[in-house]
Amino acid sequence: MxxxxxxxxxxxxxxxxxxxxxxxxxxxxxxxxxxxxxxxxxxxxxxxxxxxxxxxxxxxxxxLVHLSPEVSARLVMPDWSAGVDGQQTVAMPVLAVRIQVDPYSEDPRRSVPFASVWPWEGEDMGALDPEELGGVIGQMEAHLDYMRRVRTQLEAAIARYGRD
Structure with a gap:
């Protein structure tokens, strides 16, 4: 053990x-x-x-802003700021999402609860309603399906490598 x-x-x-x-x-x-x-x-x-x-x-x-807990995927990336060799890593949040409301906002989309989605650090998609969030989820599901196909192709490429 x-x-x-x-x-x-x-x-x-x-x-x-x-x-x-x-x-x-x-x-x-x-x-x-x-x-x-x-x-x-x-x-x-x-x-x-x-x-x-x-x-x-x-x-x-x-x-005033009300926030739910943020949930994100974290991808381990080379931390090039820690040195030129890229051996240090940092977990970067991607696709962070939370529920938010800015109750006194003059923007009617922000004065009711909305989804706040940050595809990557520092980039907010704005106030998304349930339908818009569903569209983002659909895009991500399609992209994940594509990534699965790339993985299968990669495995085949590795198996054939040097024999082509």
Missing amino acids: ADATVSHQPVVPAPTATPPVSSPGSGPRTWVRKIHGGGQVTESCPSWCTAAHLNDQGGLLDD
């Missing part, structure tokens, strides 16, 4: 801001938010929101 390696994560200090009342998944979280320029509003998170909202105790009205 191989020895198990244990990785210890550093202890993260507790945040200093007061988070909204209750924890994600335990029901609605509400808090009073001070609005720059005057006034305040009582905010409530949708049941799927897991954002900490630590920086949302005050601000402009339209700064």
Whole structure:
């Protein structure tokens, strides 16, 4: 039996801001938010929101964003920034997706829950409704089918290599 390696994560200090009342998944979280320029509003998170909202105790009205957990595939890539030999690697997120709503947005597509899809780091596809997200899923399924065919062709090419 191989020895198990244990990785210890550093202890993260507790945040200093007061988070909204209750924890994600335990029901609605509400808090009073001070609005720059005057006034305040009582905010409530949708049941799927897991954002900490630590920086949302005050601000402009339209700064508030509710977010679900992000899910992405992670592809291991050479980290060329770590050296010229490319021996270091980094796991890069691709096809990151989450549910989001910007409740005070003037854009009607963003003021209701939408899918936020990031094909690769730094590139957002915008607010996608369920039909548009279905279109992206269909494109990715077709692409995965193509990649499976390429894999089969690659296996055949390796088996024939040097005999052609």
